[in-house]
Amino acid sequence: MLYDLVKSAHIVAIVVWFGGTMAAVLALAYATPDIIAKFARFDRLVTTPALVIVWVAGMTMAIWYGWFNSGWLVTKLVFVVALSALHGVIAGRLNRAQTGFSSKPASTLNAIPAMALALAIIVTLAVTKLF
Structure with missing residues (x-):
């Protein structure tokens, strides 16, 4: 039961x-500075805490079940670290954009296919535990 709650x-x-990270990418590309400021606040209050919960819950399950020796988890973590870092980059761009300093925010759109592919790989590894 506890495992099911942590997994949920x-x-x-x-x-x-x-979802919050994808919305932030789109906001950077298309939104006005006042809307970007709202997305930056949302990122601080919702998206970033969700990222912390992802890590805490994931590490809790990995510790409980001894998955750190599993190739699938190590591979998955590479992609999760990359997505976490990308979230940091996007959050930084949001903060800069709301203060009026922004360098080519539309180029952030290039991250969407990579994010989707990384998520697909992460889900596949978590569900199938291939190796």
Whole structure:
């Protein structure tokens, strides 16, 4: 039962984190500075805490079940670290954009296909535990 609750929290947090990050990318490309400021606040209050929950819940399950020796988890973590870092970059761009300093925010759109592919790989590895 506790595992199911932690796993559910992990999945819900992933949806919130990923959705918030994708919305931030789109805001950077298309929104006005006042809307970008609202997205920056949302990122601080919702998306970033969701990222923390993703990590805490995921690491909790990995510790409980001894998955750190599994190739699938190590591979998955490479992609999760990359997406976490990308979230940091996007959050930084949001903060700069709301203060009026922004360098080519539309170029952030290039991250969307990579984010989607990384998420597909992460989900596939978590569900199938291939190796």
